[in-house]
Amino acid sequence: MYRYDSYDQAIVDARVEEFRDQTQRRLTGALTEDQFKPLRLMNGLYLQLHAYMLRVAIPYGTLSGKQMRKLGEIAGKYDKGYGHFTTRQNLQYNWIKLADAPDILAELATVEMHAIQTSGNCIRNISSDQYAGVSADEVADPRPWAELLRQWSSFHPEFTYLPRKFKIAVIASDDDRAAMRLHDIGLKLVERDGVVGAEVYAGGGMGRTPMVAPLIRDFIAEDEIISYLEACLRVYNRYGRRDNKYKARIKILVHEIGVEEYKRQVEEEFAHMRELGLNPPVEELARIRAFFAAPAYESGLSDDIDRSNPAFALWVDRQVAAHKAPGYAIVNISLKPIDGIPGDASAEQIGLVADLAEAYSFDELRVTHAQNLVLPHVKKADLYAVWQKLVAAGLAEANLDLITDIIACPGLDYCALANARSIPLAQKIAARFAAAERQAEIGELKLKISGCINACGHHHAGHIGILGVDRRGVENFQLLLGGSGAEDASLGQITGPGFSEDGVVDAIEKVTDIYLAERESGERFLDTYRRIGMKPFKEAIYG
C-alpha cells in the first residue's frame, strides 16, 4: 500500500488547518453560508436534509486496517455509530456537526486520509478495480497509476473550477469491475511491445444523460499520461458547457462536438503540452509502484477447503474469488444484509473488518463500487475462521452479484436532491427475494436504485435499474432493463409507465419470472434480455 512521505503528509496537514480556519470564520459569522459553501464543498462537506454529510476519500478503494479502524472510531465518536460506503469507493458520515468537521479531518490525517476533492467541480477521487493486484488477468496493478493521478489532481491549479465534477477510473483487466466506461475519463492499462500504457476512454457517465465512453486513444505511455490528461482536461475546461449544470459534464461536450472533433482538439493540445515538461519522470511511478509490491505470500499452501459445513460452503461459492497466488483467495464481504441499508456498516463492524484485515489479509482491504468490502489476500486455510467472525458480526450474507446485492443511493431519507426514497425500496425487494435458493436460482442479477435523475445509484447500469421520480407529489418508480457497468457496458431501457413502491417490487418479480421461463442454458438475466428483447418483459408487466 502507498505510504505518505513528508510532502504528502504536510499537504494533508495544511489542508486540515486551512479548513479549521475557514470553519472558524463560518462559526463566528465572518463568512456567510454562501461564501462558505464552495470552501466546504472542496472538502467533501455537504449540507443535507437533516445534518452535514462528510465524504471521506478512500483513494482507489484501498485501505489498511489502521485506516479502517479510524473510520470506525470516527463513526462511533462523531456520527450515530455507522458509516456508509459509496459507489465511488468512498465513505460518508451522514450525521456530522459542522464544529466537529475540522477535528474529524485532523483524525483522518493521522492515518494518511483526507476528504480533499470529494465534492466540487474538480477532479474527484480516482476509482479502480477492487481486485487490483490480486486478479490473475491484469496487465499491471492499476493502483500506482491511480496514486500518480491522485497526486497530480490534488489542488490542480488549472482544473479546480471545471464546468462540472470529473471522475476518473483506472483498470487493468478485461473484466471491468469499476464501471470504467461510465466515467468522465476511463483508463485501461494495456501492454504494447512490452511497454505498459493506457487506452483512454472519454465522455462516459450516468446522470440525466447516460453515455458509455468512446475510445479516444488506443495507447498513451506512462511517461506521457499526465500531459495527455492535461490536454483532455484543458479542452473540457475551455469548451465544456457552463450555461446549464445538467449539460456541463464532459460527456455532453464529446457528444455535441463529436468524438472525432474532441479527439482532434485533444491531440492538438497534447502536441503542445507534451513539450512543457509536465510529466513526472518514470522514476516517480516506479517509486509509487514499489509500495504496491505483492506481500510475502507463503508458498506450498494447500488449495483445499473443508466444505463440510453447508452454510460455509454456500458462502465460499458466492463470496470468494480466485486469487493469483496459490493457496490464497479473495474474500468479498457483503454489506447487503436482507434487512439492512445497502453500503452501511456499524462502527463495530468497521472495527471488526479492520481486525480481520490485519490478522488475515496482510493488513489490506478494499471498498467496491457495488458498496461491498474485500479482504484481498486470505489464506484458503483461514477462510473458515474468517467466515465465523463475519457470521458473528452479521457480515456473512452470501449474495454477491445476486438480486439482493443492491446498489442504492441514500435517497430521500438523507439527500437534499432526491425525489424518492431508495433505502426502503431496496429493503422491500431484498425481503421479497430473501430465500437463498431463489436468489441462487435467478443467479447473477445486478439491481441498482437511484432516488433521483442524478443516478448516484447507477440505475442506468443495472441489469435491472430503478429510478425514483416525483409525480405530482407522489413517489413513483420507473423500471429499466438491460444496463451493464461491466466490460459489456450498456444503458438500460425504460419499460414504460412507472409504479408505486409495492408495484415496482411486483413488476421485478414478473421480470424475473419471464427470465426463468425463457432462459437458455448458461444465460444470465442480462444475456436472456439481450437475446429476447424488451417485449416479453413488457407484456408480462403491463399485459
Next chain:
Amino acid sequence: MVEFLSFRDGESTQEPAVTVESFTGQSNATAVRIEPGEDARELLPHLDRISLIEVNFPGFGDGRGYSAARIVREAGYTGELRAVGDVLVDQIVAMRRCGFDSFHPAKALDDAAVERALNRYDDVYQKAIDGRSPIWAKRHPETQNG
C-alpha cells in the same frame, strides 16, 4: 483590506483594457481583456506588443480564465497578467500558479487572509507555469525533468 495586489516589479499598467475583438482589429492598444468563452490563442500573434492582459472572472466558479492565463504564459508572454472580477482569497494561490501576477478583485481582500493563503502550502504536486519545483521533482532531483 487590499483593492489591488501586484507581484510584479515596478508600476502596473494603467491603460484601460479593450476587448479581444477590438484589440485584434486595431493596432495601437497595448492592454486587452479576455472574457470567459473568448479564445486566448487569438492574442498569441500579438503578444510582443501587449503590456497588460486582464482575465475577467464574472463568477469565481467559472474556471476558463485559468486556462486562458496558462495559454498566454506557455506562449511566452511576460507582461502583466491580471485577474479581475470575482477573485476570492481562496483562489489567489491557484491563479498565481497559472501565471497571474496581479489581481484587481471586485471586492477588496483581507491582507492577513491573503498572507495566510500564500504561505499555507509549502509544496505543490504539479508542474505549472510559475516555476515552482513540484514534489515529484524534489523526490527525484537527479532526473532530467527535476
